[in-house]
Amino acid sequence: MVSPGPNDLAHLASPEWVEALHxxxxxxxxxxxxxxxxxxxxxxxxxxxxxxxxLWRRAVYSDSVIVTQIDDGATDLTEKTASQAASFTSSSSxxxxxxxxxxxxxxxxxxxxxxxxxxxGWTAALLCVRFGSNNVTTVEVDEQIAKQAAATLDRAGxxxxxxVGDGTEGWPEGAPYxxxxxxxxxxxxPYTWVEQTRPGGVIVAPWMPGVGGHKVRLTATGECAVGRFxxxxxxxMVRAQRRPGASLADDERESVxxxxxxxxxxxxxGFEVALAGVAPGVTVAGSESADGSxxxxxxxxxxxxxxxxxxxxxxxxxxxxxxPRNLWDEAEETYLTWVGWGEPGIxxxxxxxxx
Ligand SMILES: C[S@@+](CC[C@H](N)C(=O)[O-])C[C@H]1O[C@@H](n2cnc3c(N)ncnc32)[C@H](O)[C@@H]1O
Numbered sequence: 001m002v003s004p005g006p007n008d009l010a011h012l013a014s015p016e017w018v019e020a021l022h023x024x025x026x027x028x029x030x031x032x033x034x035x036x037x038x039x040x041x042x043x044x045x046x047x048x049x050x051x052x053x054x055l056w057r058r059a060v061y062s063d064s065v066i067v068t069q070i071d072d073g074a075t076d077l078t079e080k081t082a083s084q085a086a087s088f089t090s091s092s093s094x095x096x097x098x099x100x101x102x103x104x105x106x107x108x109x110x111x112x113x114x115x116x117x118x119x120x121g122w123t124a125a126l127l128c129v130r131f132g133s134n135n136v137t138t139v140e141v142d143e144q145i146a147k148q149a150a151a152t153l154d155r156a157g158x159x160x161x162x163x164v165g166d167g168t169e170g171w172p173e174g175a176p177y178x179x180x181x182x183x184x185x186x187x188x189x190p191y192t193w194v195e196q197t198r199p200g201g202v203i204v205a206p207w208m209p210g211v212g213g214h215k216v217r218l219t220a221t222g223e224c225a226v227g228r229f230x231x232x233x234x235x236x237m238v239r240a241q242r243r244p245g246a247s248l249a250d251d252e253r254e255s256v257x258x259x260x261x262x263x264x265x266x267x268x269x270g271f272e273v274a275l276a277g278v279a280p281g282v283t284v285a286g287s288e289s290a291d292g293s294x295x296x297x298x299x300x301x302x303x304x305x306x307x308x309x310x311x312x313x314x315x316x317x318x319x320x321x322x323x324p325r326n327l328w329d330e331a332e333e334t335y336l337t338w339v340g341w342g343e344p345g346i347x348x349x350x351x352x353x354x355x
Contacts, residue, residue: 002056003054003057004057004060004061005025005057005059005061005135006021006022006025008061009021009026009060009061009063009095010022011096012095012096012099013095013099013102014099014103014177014302016103016130017099017126017130017305018103019129019301020037020098020126020129020130021322021335022128022228024092024122024125024126024128024129024156024340025186026060026061026092026122026166027057027060027061027157028062028122028125028152028155029092029120029121029122029125029149029152029154030049030056030066030068030092030120030122031120032048032049032067032342033046033047033048033049033050033057033077033115034046034047034066034067034068034316035047035066035067035079035082035083035085035088036062036064036066036067036324037064037065037066037088037091037101038060038062038063038064039063039064039065039094039096039097040063043068043349044067044083044331045059046079046081046082046083046109047066048197049060049328051201052300053249055127058091058268059332061169063094063095063096065088065091065092065093065094066091066092066120067082067085067088067091067144068089068090068091068119068120068140068272069088069089069090069091069145070082070085070087070089071087071089072087072089072142072239073088073144073145075088075144075259078210080154081121089142089236090119090120090142090145090236090300091119091120092119092120092122093119093183093235095232095293097124097235098122098123098183100125100215100230100231100233101181101183101204101206101215102123102126102127102181104202104204104217104230105179105202105213106177106202107130107179107353108178109131110131110132110135111131111137111178111179112136112137112174112176112177112178112179112284113127113131113132113134113135113136113137113177113178113179113180113181114137114138114139114170114171114174114177114180114181115127115136115137115138115139115181115182116138116139116167116170116181116182116183116193116238117138117139117140117141117164117181117182117183117184117236117238118138118139118140118145118146118149119140119145119165119183119307120148120149120152121138121149121150121152121153121162121180123149123183123305124138124153124158124160124162125153125156125158126138126180126327127160127263128153128158128159128160129206130157131275133158133160134159136160136161136189137160137163137171138160138161138162138207139159139164139165139166139167139170139175140162140164140165140167141164141165141166141167141238141239142164143164146162146163146164147278149160149162156348157310161174166239166240167182167184167238168186168190168192168238168240169190169192170190170193170195170196171196172196174250175195175197176197176198176201177195177196177197177198177201178196178197178198178201178202179197179201179202179203179204179260180193180196180197180201180202180203180205181198181203182203182205182238183206183207183235184203184208184236184237184238185206185207185208185213185234185235185236185237185238185241185242186205186208187201187207187208187209187210187241187243187281188207188208188227188241189207189218189351189353191203191215191353191354191355193225193353194218194225195354196280197220197225198220199220199221199222200220201219201220202218202220203217203218203219203220204216204218204225205218205219206233206262207208207229207232207258208233208234208235208237209273209274209280209281209284210276210280210281210282210284210300210301211272211276211277211282211283211284212232212269212272212273212276213232213233213234214229214230214231214232214269214272214273214346215229215230215231215232215233215350216228216229216230217230218328218351218353221244223354224352224353224354225262225341225352225353226321226350226352227350227351228347228349228350228351228355229269229273229346229349229350229351230268239328242294243281243302247303248303248304248305248322248323249303249304249305249323249324250322251319251321251322251323252320252322253320253322253326254318254319254320255319255321256316256317256318256319256330257274257298257308257310257318257319258332259329259335259336260310261286261294261295261296261308261310261317262286262294262310263335264280264284264296264331264332264335265284265286265288265294267335267343268345268346269345269346269347270336270343270345270346270347270348271334271335271339271343272346273336273349274334274338274341274344274349275331275335277338277349278330278334279327279330279334280299281300281302282298282299282300282330282331283298283299283300283301284296284297284298284331285297289312291312291313292310292312292313292315293309293310293312293313294309294310294312295307295308295309295310296308296328298327298328298331299327299341300323300325300327302323303322303323303324303326304321304322304323304324304326304327305321305322305327306319306320306321306326306327306328306331307315307319307320308319308320308328312338
């Protein structure tokens, strides 16, 4: 049997990036012990190169996120802690997501690129193959992770500028950049990124406003950045934009829903970005049973919360809302507005970043 290797990822990379994929093998950037989280169905699992080298290689050369840190490093990563972890905080992203984002960059040779979120350093190494180490700067908020990545990059023969800092501030010392490549989720695109991108330059980022996660590609105009959504994604949030959660208000209000909640949860990506625009910060999670019963939970990760329960037999839908915002009312209203617009799909929406 042939041992897994870069060839197993080649179908995920476009011809422009295949050379880089072969030039920097992912295994050089993955620690001996880590948590593999496949992108498709199937649970995560522990990989330990010393204990089971074949399993480790299979995971590294599959379309899996390889988690290398939990709880910002406050908890040691072990099989037990990783399997129970509430928050994964650093990783080598899934190769399909990495290469889809790299394609969106549409780089020209000689471009200068800023990466936000160094992680293991594998993406930075791929960027170095394409742009040259002296054209790549990568910013990592976690000092330990940055140190580790810089050492791995050095061993692999690459020397990008590795900066420890808050990537939401970019890295003005190296600006302007032709390409800005963000590898952690953002709810809001910091305007500093627009300022540090050369007019005509491109910013790609995982935009994760609360409902859904979207790959976004923006072009800087000199005053703002404008662009469209290019597919789904799920990324670890940038530290500065995480929402810690707050205790819920206890002012419960009960009402009856006008719209079947399943219409809202199944409306799709066009509605998701409409909701993110009209009712910022709202998260929506739903579940359904075969008998027509369903439940939707809405939160703003602050004091506001809504629970919507539809009974399949009576078809009655009861809404319980708390806090200063009536989150279900906002979602229902936005849904009906979006229906009134003719239910536009995600391709009809865009994002503009201004000061
Ligand atoms: C998904 S990982 C990056 C994957 C990486 N590009 C790779 O290919 O290995 C996200 C990284 O972003 C870092 N991060 C989170 N918030 C950040 C911030 N404000 N500035 C810079 N890096 C940040 C995390 O520490 C984590 O290492």
